[in-house]
Amino acid sequence: MDYFYSVLEILYVLALAPLLAGVQNSIEERLESRRGPSIFQPYYDLAKLFRKESLVPDVSSPIYRLGPYVVFMFYLFLAMILPIITAFPLPFAPAADFVGGALFFGAAAAIKKFSAIDSRSNYAHLGTSRSASLGALTEPIMVLIFIMLGVLSDTNNPFVINHVLRTSPQWYYSLLHGFVCVAFFMILIIETGQLPVESHSNGELGMIDQAMPFEYTGPELAFYKWGSYMKAFLLMSVFLNVFVVPFWVPTPEAGAAGVGLYLLLHLVKLLGLVIVFALLNTTVSKFRLYKNFDFLAIAFALAFLANLAYYVVNRK
Amino acid sequence: MQQQLPYLLPLFCSLGGATLCAIPILYMERIVSVISSHLAFFAAVYILFRPDCNQGFLHVDGLSKLMLLTIAMVYISTVVYSLAYLKHIRNPLFQSRLYYFLLNVFASTMFFSVSMDNLGLVWVGIEATTVSSALLVATENDQVTVESAWRYVIIVSTGLVISLIATTFIFGSAGTLSLRDLFHRHPSNRVYLIGALLGLIGFGTKAGIFPMHTWLPDVHGKAPSPVSAIFSGVLLPVALYAMARVIQADPVATVRIFALVLGILTVLTAALMMTVQTNYKRMFAYSSMENMGMILIGFSLGGAGILGAVIIIIAHGLAKSAVFFLTGDILGTYHTTDMDRTGGLLRRLPVTACAFFLAAMAVTGAPPFAIFAGEIFIFSALIAHYGWLLALIVMGFLAIAFIAVNFRTGKMIFTGEPAGDRERPHIETLVPAINLALSLVSLLFIPYIQQVLQKLPVS
Amino acid sequence: MNQTFEVLGFLLIVLTLLMQWEAYVTGVIFLFALSSFIVALFLVLLGLSRPGQNYLLFVLAGLTLTIRGLIIPIIMNKALHRLYEKPWRVREDKPAMGVGGSILVSLALIVLGYFIYQNSLYEVLKIRSGSVPFALFLQASLLIISRRHAYIQMIGFLMVENSVVMLSGWVFSGLPFIVEAGAILDLLGLVVVSSLIIRVRENAILQEGEGFESELRG
Numbered sequence: 001m002d003y004f005y006s007v008l009e010i011l012y013v014l015a016l017a018p019l020l021a022g023v024q025n026s027i028e029e030r031l032e033s034r035r036g037p038s039i040f041q042p043y044y045d046l047a048k049l050f051r052k053e054s055l056v057p058d059v060s061s062p063i064y065r066l067g068p069y070v071v072f073m074f075y076l077f078l079a080m081i082l083p084i085i086t087a088f089p090l091p092f093a094p095a096a097d098f099v100g101g102a103l104f105f106g107a108a109a110a111i112k113k114f115s116a117i118d119s120r121s122n123y124a125h126l127g128t129s130r131s132a133s134l135g136a137l138t139e140p141i142m143v144l145i146f147i148m149l150g151v152l153s154d155t156n157n158p159f160v161i162n163h164v165l166r167t168s169p170q171w172y173y174s175l176l177h178g179f180v181c182v183a184f185f186m187i188l189i190i191e192t193g194q195l196p197v198e199s200h201s202n203g204e205l206g207m208i209d210q211a212m213p214f215e216y217t218g219p220e221l222a223f224y225k226w227g228s229y230m231k232a233f234l235l236m237s238v239f240l241n242v243f244v245v246p247f248w249v250p251t252p253e254a255g256a257a258g259v260g261l262y263l264l265l266h267l268v269k270l271l272g273l274v275i276v277f278a279l280l281n282t283t284v285s286k287f288r289l290y291k292n293f294d295f296l297a298i299a300f301a302l303a304f305l306a307n308l309a310y311y312v313v314n315r316k
Numbered sequence: 317m318q319q320q321l322p323y324l325l326p327l328f329c330s331l332g333g334a335t336l337c338a339i340p341i342l343y344m345e346r347i348v349s350v351i352s353s354h355l356a357f358f359a360a361v362y363i364l365f366r367p368d369c370n371q372g373f374l375h376v377d378g379l380s381k382l383m384l385l386t387i388a389m390v391y392i393s394t395v396v397y398s399l400a401y402l403k404h405i406r407n408p409l410f411q412s413r414l415y416y417f418l419l420n421v422f423a424s425t426m427f428f429s430v431s432m433d434n435l436g437l438v439w440v441g442i443e444a445t446t447v448s449s450a451l452l453v454a455t456e457n458d459q460v461t462v463e464s465a466w467r468y469v470i471i472v473s474t475g476l477v478i479s480l481i482a483t484t485f486i487f488g489s490a491g492t493l494s495l496r497d498l499f500h501r502h503p504s505n506r507v508y509l510i511g512a513l514l515g516l517i518g519f520g521t522k523a524g525i526f527p528m529h530t531w532l533p534d535v536h537g538k539a540p541s542p543v544s545a546i547f548s549g550v551l552l553p554v555a556l557y558a559m560a561r562v563i564q565a566d567p568v569a570t571v572r573i574f575a576l577v578l579g580i581l582t583v584l585t586a587a588l589m590m591t592v593q594t595n596y597k598r599m600f601a602y603s604s605m606e607n608m609g610m611i612l613i614g615f616s617l618g619g620a621g622i623l624g625a626v627i628i629i630i631a632h633g634l635a636k637s638a639v640f641f642l643t644g645d646i647l648g649t650y651h652t653t654d655m656d657r658t659g660g661l662l663r664r665l666p667v668t669a670c671a672f673f674l675a676a677m678a679v680t681g682a683p684p685f686a687i688f689a690g691e692i693f694i695f696s697a698l699i700a701h702y703g704w705l706l707a708l709i710v711m712g713f714l715a716i717a718f719i720a721v722n723f724r725t726g727k728m729i730f731t732g733e734p735a736g737d738r739e740r741p742h743i744e745t746l747v748p749a750i751n752l753a754l755s756l757v758s759l760l761f762i763p764y765i766q767q768v769l770q771k772l773p774v775s
Numbered sequence: 776m777n778q779t780f781e782v783l784g785f786l787l788i789v790l791t792l793l794m795q796w797e798a799y800v801t802g803v804i805f806l807f808a809l810s811s812f813i814v815a816l817f818l819v820l821l822g823l824s825r826p827g828q829n830y831l832l833f834v835l836a837g838l839t840l841t842i843r844g845l846i847i848p849i850i851m852n853k854a855l856h857r858l859y860e861k862p863w864r865v866r867e868d869k870p871a872m873g874v875g876g877s878i879l880v881s882l883a884l885i886v887l888g889y890f891i892y893q894n895s896l897y898e899v900l901k902i903r904s905g906s907v908p909f910a911l912f913l914q915a916s917l918l919i920i921s922r923r924h925a926y927i928q929m930i931g932f933l934m935v936e937n938s939v940v941m942l943s944g945w946v947f948s949g950l951p952f953i954v955e956a957g958a959i960l961d962l963l964g965l966v967v968v969s970s971l972i973i974r975v976r977e978n979a980i981l982q983e984g985e986g987f988e989s990e991l992r993g
Contacts, residue, residue: 179785294875297874298792301881301882309781312903409975436950437954439954439958440960443958448964458979459979459983462972462976469968473965474919474935477932481939484939484942484947487950488948493954506895506899507896
């Protein structure tokens with residue numbers, strides 16, 4: 001049964017990740033009083049890209065070709081080990097704990113950067129260097145957040161953290177948890193490329209992640225995009241299931257019906273977060289590139305305050 | 317309440333003067349200010365002959381009485397001098413009515429600060445002096461003056477917040493802020509001690525004591541002369557009064573040594589900074605700082621030190637206000653505060669030059685003046701407590717300050733070619749001359765001061 | 776009750792951090808008004824937790840709300856509107872310290888406040904999270920030092936005052952009512968006076984540029 005859940009989880013992430021992007025885009029357009037494309041537009045885009053031929057720059061090496069597939073594979077693997085549709089570990093979950101998961105995300109990002117550099121395009125290099133300098137500063141914040149979650153639950157296991165936050169209100173309503181949530185939300189904004197940091201327009205002045213796959217075409221670009229959707233989906237699921245709304249995630253007692261019901265419920269949760277992002281994207285204006293580091297400093301400060309709040313408040 | 321009212325008379329006089337300044341009649345504000353300052357002075361003299369008051373909101377003992385008297389004297393001379401000086405201000409920020417209003421309020425806040433029993437209210441009063449005097453500093457509307465006024469506001473208020481925290485500490489540990497209770501009850505816990513130390517640092521900001529003195533030369537260098545005079549003459553001592561009360565409230569060795577170290581560092585900084593000044597008003601600002609350092613040393617030692625400190629407060633208040641009045645005179649004639657361009661003072665303004673020479677001698681502690689006597693008392697206490705070596709070091713810095721100030725004023729007076737013809741003595745030279753004479757005469761009253769101070773709870 | 780105070784205290788710390796981040800003066804003024812509301816709420820809670828003297832604490836909370844939370848921000852906004860053509864675009868253009876750096880220093884100061892408190896006062900006072908108002912005090916002082924714009928420096932000073940209210944109510948038994956009330960009145964006077972001074976100063980800087988460095992040195 002657990003193996004079935006694992007397969008289900010992968011299929012769930014694979015199938016619904018583009019939908020999330022489509023829904024967000026559609027809501028944003030509606031908020032700006034435009035009709036906008038259908039919520040299934042990302043699927044059409046992917047289908048179109050899969051039908052096209054792929055072109056490879058002469059100067060590139062095999063890394064360029066393999067990159068998108070490897071990254072896609074990494075995200076598939078992460079889909080198996082994170083708590084997305086169940087609150088109990090599935091068969092592959094012991095492969096990595098929370099820090100391990102973060103390392104896989106980091107590895108996927110690194111491979112992305114290598115393949116982008118390998119395209120030898122100026123725009124891709126620009127995006128890579130920006131992404132790398134932001135990433136170098138987000139990593140320590142992630143580590144601080146995981147340390148604080150470790151303090152809170154005595155483990156690094158996302159399932160246990162989910163359990164602790166779900167069952168003990170004194171942790172759920174603690175300052176530590178609040179600060180960690182806000183800090184992770186800010187990281188999420190950076191990682192999923194939402195507005196105060198990165199806009200979805202095509203102007204290259206503010207491009208960060210979007211600039212990286214400039215040279216990709218055809219199925220490679222499709223995999224690349226699909227991987228990005230999956231990354232956003234995974235991170236948002238983790239944010240919801242582990243940090244903010246650890247409730248209603250099915251435990252083993254809930255049975256197959258519970259898990260089935262949660263598949264829908266999770267979409268509702270994600271929809272809430274997507275609405276928040278859409279509101280953010282339509283109301284906030286973009287920072288200048290160098291102001292992003294101030295944003296990161298605030299995120300770091302909040303993660304650090306979580307640490308401090310623990311020592312100040314919980315000192316015996 | 318009936319018995320407390322006479323002690324509030326100076327406060328009421330100056331406040332009443334401030335209120336009447338609002339009446340829109342020509343010259344009303346000047347007449348009212350002169351009258352109210354004289355009334356305040358007579359009230360202060362009257363209080364001097366009344367017994368100590370120790371009830372209700374008031375705590376008026378010997379130290380407070382002498383402070384009231386000093387404030388009243390400098391207040392009178394400032395008002396009278398302002399009558400003549402204000403015409404030199406070419407681009408005033410506001411009209412003279414507001415100037416006199418603020419001056420009266422400023423005096424009343426100082427009267428308030430030195431007669432309150434509650435340490436928190438003393439703090440409120442000293443903060444109120446900042447509020448009322450900030451605009452006075454910026455009377456002359458030019459960029460540098462306004463900038464110095466802004467620095468004054470922000471540095472001094474932030475420093476004073478430290479002493480508000482100190483007040484909180486003291487209240488938290490002693491359960492009261494009443495000075496008469498604090499003098500008899502010295503809780504020996506750490507919170508109270510930290511409160512006292514923070515109080516010294518906080519009030520020290522306002523008094524121009526070492527680590528946060530940076531606003532002082534800026535303000536004195538750019539404020540109009542009467543304002544510089546009242547700042548140097550009484551505002552700094554009022555803040556020192558609060559420091560003295562803090563020391564009295566917790567007279568343990570740590571607090572005393574801390575105050576002593578702050579005082580010595582102040583003297584040291586001031587003496588060294590004085591040697592490199594080119595602006596005569598800034599130089600005398602550092603001289604005030606040096607005197608404040610000496611007074612703080614005196615308060616920290618107790619006994620003869622306190623006597624010496626109070627003598628310096630009175631004599632320095634009069635003499636330093638005289639100095640700043642005279643610098644106003646020079647500034648009004650030469651239109652510059654640069655020492656190199658004010659040569660030949662003796663030939664251009666002979667009376668002013670003579671008074672300036674004597675006043676500079678007085679504020680640096682030359683023998684016939686009372687500041688010298690005060691320093692003698694302080695040094696005797698210093699030697700008795702800490703031995704010769706420390707006293708010699710402090711004396712060395714005093715000597716540096718003495719040479720720096722008098723060499724430069726001598727150069728201004730005797731050398732250089734005057735830029736203009738000899739002028740008739742200005743009428744405003746009279747005020748500093750009287751102040752200077754009073755400062756000299758205060759030497760005769762030392763036994764009386766000692767008698768007034770005898771009932772202080774610290775010796 | 777102490778837990779509620781902790782939440783409010785950390786909220787104030789975060790607000791001060793946001794002030795370090797915020798470049799626009801109107802934004803900083805708004806954040807200050809917010810922090811004053813939090814302080815007023817704190818005083819109300821303090822009054823509820825102390826049955827004896829709560830009447831005066833409620834009065835104080837009301838004073839804080841009206842003067843610190845409404846009147847002072849309004850005065851500063853008015854002054855801003857009178858001084859600049861586009862007041863919403865006024866911002867810190869040459870801070871003494873970059874935003875990221877000042878936030879890091881601010882964090883270091885919070886830690887410093889914690890260590891100082893734990894090592895010196897905790898044994899005497901026995902209040903679990905008493906370091907928070909100290910940290911707030913240090914942070915607000917940093918705001919004064921790290922910014923050059925006069926309005927933001929003024930706000931920093933007002934934040935320092937807020938932290939003292941927090942400190943006196945939380946760690947100690949509060950100050951006597953008359954002292955607190957006097958402090959608030961002083962504050963009001965100071966804001967009125969300094970907004971006048973700031974206006975003259977900014978006008979001069981707008982017209983002549985900054986030229987005072989040589990005269991105010993040494």
